[in-house]
Amino acid sequence: MSAVTDLLQQVVEGLGSGAVYASLALALVLIHRFTGIVNFAQGELAMLSTYVAWQLVASGMPFWLALPVTLAVSFAGGMLVERIVIRPVQGAPELTVVIVTVGLFIFVNALAGLIWSFTVKDFPRQFPDGGLDLAGVRVDWSTLGILGVVAVVMGLLYLLFQHTSSGLVMRAVACNPSSARLSGIRVGRVLMLGWGLAATVGAVSGVLVAPVLFLEPNMMGGVLIYAFAAATLGGFDSPVGAVVGGLIVGVAETLTGAYVDVIGADLKVGVPLMIILAVLLVRPQGLFGRAAVVRA
Amino acid sequence: MSTIAVTLGTDRARRLRAALTVLLAAAVAVGAPFYFAPFQVFQLTMVLLYAVALAGLNLLVGFGGQISLGHGAFFAAGAYTSAVMLDRYDTGHLATLPVAAAGCFLLGLALGVPALRLRGLYLALVTLSLAVFLPPLLKRLEPVTGGSMGLIVDKPQPPAWSGLAEDQWTYFVVLAVTAVALLLARNLLRSRVGRALRAVRDDESAAEVMGVRLSLHKTLAFAWSAMFAGVAGCLYTWVIGFVSPDSFSFVLSVTLLAGLVVGGLASLYGPLLGAAFVTYVPSVSQDLSEAAPGVVFGLLIIAVMFVAPTGLAGLPGRVPVAVARRLSDVAARRPSGVSAVLHRTPPAASAPGPESPSRPGTRASEPLTPADPETVGAPPRTEKE
Numbered sequence: 001m002s003a004v005t006d007l008l009q010q011v012v013e014g015l016g017s018g019a020v021y022a023s024l025a026l027a028l029v030l031i032h033r034f035t036g037i038v039n040f041a042q043g044e045l046a047m048l049s050t051y052v053a054w055q056l057v058a059s060g061m062p063f064w065l066a067l068p069v070t071l072a073v074s075f076a077g078g079m080l081v082e083r084i085v086i087r088p089v090q091g092a093p094e095l096t097v098v099i100v101t102v103g104l105f106i107f108v109n110a111l112a113g114l115i116w117s118f119t120v121k122d123f124p125r126q127f128p129d130g131g132l133d134l135a136g137v138r139v140d141w142s143t144l145g146i147l148g149v150v151a152v153v154m155g156l157l158y159l160l161f162q163h164t165s166s167g168l169v170m171r172a173v174a175c176n177p178s179s180a181r182l183s184g185i186r187v188g189r190v191l192m193l194g195w196g197l198a199a200t201v202g203a204v205s206g207v208l209v210a211p212v213l214f215l216e217p218n219m220m221g222g223v224l225i226y227a228f229a230a231a232t233l234g235g236f237d238s239p240v241g242a243v244v245g246g247l248i249v250g251v252a253e254t255l256t257g258a259y260v261d262v263i264g265a266d267l268k269v270g271v272p273l274m275i276i277l278a279v280l281l282v283r284p285q286g287l288f289g290r291a292a293v294v295r296a
Numbered sequence: 297m298s299t300i301a302v303t304l305g306t307d308r309a310r311r312l313r314a315a316l317t318v319l320l321a322a323a324v325a326v327g328a329p330f331y332f333a334p335f336q337v338f339q340l341t342m343v344l345l346y347a348v349a350l351a352g353l354n355l356l357v358g359f360g361g362q363i364s365l366g367h368g369a370f371f372a373a374g375a376y377t378s379a380v381m382l383d384r385y386d387t388g389h390l391a392t393l394p395v396a397a398a399g400c401f402l403l404g405l406a407l408g409v410p411a412l413r414l415r416g417l418y419l420a421l422v423t424l425s426l427a428v429f430l431p432p433l434l435k436r437l438e439p440v441t442g443g444s445m446g447l448i449v450d451k452p453q454p455p456a457w458s459g460l461a462e463d464q465w466t467y468f469v470v471l472a473v474t475a476v477a478l479l480l481a482r483n484l485l486r487s488r489v490g491r492a493l494r495a496v497r498d499d500e501s502a503a504e505v506m507g508v509r510l511s512l513h514k515t516l517a518f519a520w521s522a523m524f525a526g527v528a529g530c531l532y533t534w535v536i537g538f539v540s541p542d543s544f545s546f547v548l549s550v551t552l553l554a555g556l557v558v559g560g561l562a563s564l565y566g567p568l569l570g571a572a573f574v575t576y577v578p579s580v581s582q583d584l585s586e587a588a589p590g591v592v593f594g595l596l597i598i599a600v601m602f603v604a605p606t607g608l609a610g611l612p613g614r615v616p617v618a619v620a621r622r623l624s625d626v627a628a629r630r631p632s633g634v635s636a637v638l639h640r641t642p643p644a645a646s647a648p649g650p651e652s653p654s655r656p657g658t659r660a661s662e663p664l665t666p667a668d669p670e671t672v673g674a675p676p677r678t679e680k681e
Binding site for chain 1: 357361407410417429433435589594596597602
C-alpha cells in the first residue's frame with residue numbers, strides 16, 4: 001500500500017469518526033443557538049438514548065424499528081429535561097446554568113450505571129461488514145452509513161428550519177426571544193422543541209458510535225470532548241460549522257494518531273484540547289461563527 | 297454617640313465571638329486525632345486536604361464567577377510533582393510543597409490566558425478537555441510517572457520526639473498546611489485582588505470602568521485557584537503515599553465542583569463543608585451501589601442550584617428568613633375569609649405557564665446578581681396563555 005493510499009485511508013476513517021462528532025456537535029450547537037446554553041450533559045443524554053435502543057433490541061425488537069422508537073423517546077426526554085431541569089434556571093447567570101447541566105451530567109451518568117450497571121455491552125451493528133474498494137482505499141459500509149445518516153440529519157434539519165413554519169418560529173426565537181414572545185410565539189414551547197430536537201440528534205450520534213466504542217455509561221465522555229472541539233472550531237452558533245468542524249476534528253485526530261509518533265493512539269484525546277486552545281488564540285469565534293459584539 | 301458606642305460594642309462582641317469560635321475549632325481540630333480511630337483520622341485528613349482544593353476552586357467559581365471542570369488536573373499535577381520529587385530526587389516532603397504550588401500556579405496562568413479571552417464558558421471547555429487528557433498523558437510519561445502502575449512514595453514519618461503515630465502526624469502536617477492555605481485564601485479575598493474579583497463577577501462593565509483589569513484578574517484568579525488545587529494534590533501524595541493516573545480521572549474534577557456547590561459557593565466555610573461532603577457521602581452511599589454517589593451528587597447539585605444557591609454554608613442564614621417569611625404569609629392570609637375568596641386567582645392563571653419565568657430561576661440568580669431584570673420589568677404573561 002503506497003503512502004498516498006495509506007493517507008487517504010486514514011482520511012476516510014477520520015471522516016467516519018468525524019461524522020459522529022459532527023452529530024453531537026450539532027446537538028450542542030442547536031441548544032446553544034436557542035438558549036445560549038452549552039449543555040454539558042448532551043453526551044450523557046445521548047448515552048441514555050443509546051441504552052434505550054439497546055434495551056429495545058435486547059428485548060427482541062428489530063433494530064430498524066427500535067431506532068425510530070428511540071428517537072421519539074429521546075425527543076420527549078429532551079423536552080422534559082428542558083421543562084423540568086433547565087426552565088427553572090432560564091435567565092439565571094451562566095454559571096448557574098452550567099453547574100446545573102454538569103449536575104445533570106453526573107446524575108444521568110450514574111443513573112445509567114444504576115439501571116444498566118457499568119459493565120460493557122455489545123451494541124448491534126447496524127451496517128453490514130465489508131465495504132467498497134476505491135483505488136486501494138477501503139471504505140467500510142459502516143463509514144459510508146454513518147456519513148449518510150449524518151447527511152440525512154443535516155438535510156432534515158435544514159428543511160425543518162428553512163422551509164416549515166415551525167422552523168421559522170424556531171429561528172425567530174433563536175434570533176430574539178423577547179421580540180418573538182411579543183409577536184405571540186410561545187417561547188417556552190419552542191425551547192422545549194429545540195431541546196427535544198437536540199436530544200434526538202444526539203441520540204443519533206450515540207447509536208452510531210455505540211458499535212465502535214461499545215456501550216457503557218462513560219461511552220460519550222470522550223466523544224463529548226471531540227464534539228466540543230468541533231463546535232468551537234466551527235463556531236458555537238453555526239450548525240454548518242458544527243458539521244464541518246466535526247469532520248475536520250475527526251480527520252485531524254486520526255491523522256495525528258497515525259502519523260505523529262509522539263501522540264500515538266493513546267494521546268489522541270489531547271488533539272481536541274490543542275484544537276480548542278488554537279481556535280481560542282487565533283480565531284475565537286470559530287470558522288463559521290460570528291464574533292459576538294456586546295454593548296457594554 | 298450612643299449608636300456609635302453600640303456599634304463598637306457589637307463589633308467587639310462579634311470579634312470576641314469569632315475569636316472564641318476559632319479557638320474552639322482549633323481545640324477540636326487538635327484534639328480529634330487523639331480521640332478517633334486511625335481510619336477516622338485518615339478521613340478527617342482527607343476532608344482537610346479537599347478543603348484546600350475547594351477553597352481554591354471557590355476563589356475561581358464562587359468569587360470569580362468563572363467555571364473550571366478540570367481542577368482534578370491541577371490536583372493531579374500537584375500530586376505528581378510531589379511524588380516524582382520524592383521518588384526520583386528524594387527531596388524530603390516539605391520541599392515538594394512550594395514546587396507543586398508554583399508549578400500549578402504557572403500552569404494555571406498559561407492555560408488561563410487563551411481560555412479567558414472570551415466568556416467563562418470556554419474556560420470550562422478547556423479545563424474539561426485538560427482533565428480528560430491528563431490521565432493518558434501520565435500513563436505515557438512512564439519513565440517519570442511510573443505509567444499506569446503509578447508511584448509508591450514514603451509518607452511523612454513522625455519525628456521521635458512527638459510520640460505520635462503516623463496517621464496522627466500526617467493529620468497534623470495536613471492541618472497546618474490547610475490552616476495556612478485557608479487563611480491565605482481568606483486574606484486574598486479581603487485584599488485588592490478579592491475585591492476586584494467580586495466586582496468583575498457582579499458586573500464586568502462596571503468593574504472595568506472602575507479600573508479593574510478584567511483579563512488580568514480573571515487569569516490571576518484561575519492561577520491562584522490552580523495553585524490551591526496543586527497544594528491539595530501535594531498533600532494527597534503525602535497522605536496516601538501512592539499516585540496513579542486513574543485516581544485523577546475526570547470524576548475527581550466533577551466531584552470537586554459538586555462538593556463546592558453543595559458546600560456553598562462564595563462562602564468561607566463552604567469549602568470545609570463541601571470537603572466533608574465529598575469525603576463522607578461516597579463512603580456512606582457506596583455500600584448501596586457503585587452508582588449511588590453519582591446519583592446523590594448530581595441530584596444535589598441541581599437541587600442546590602434550584603432552591604439554595606448558597607449551599608450548606610448558607611442554610612443557617614436562609615432557613616430562618618424563609619421560615620419567617622412563610623409564617624408571615626400564613627398569618628397574613630389567615631384572617632379574612634371574604635378577601636381571600638375575592639383575591640384568589642383562578643387556577644388557570646396561577647399555574648406557571650411555559651412562558652412565564654418560573655420562580656426558582658430568579659431565586660437561583662439571587663446571590664450572584666442583585667435582581668433578574670426579566671422578572672422585575674416584565675408584565676405578567678399569564679393572560680396570553
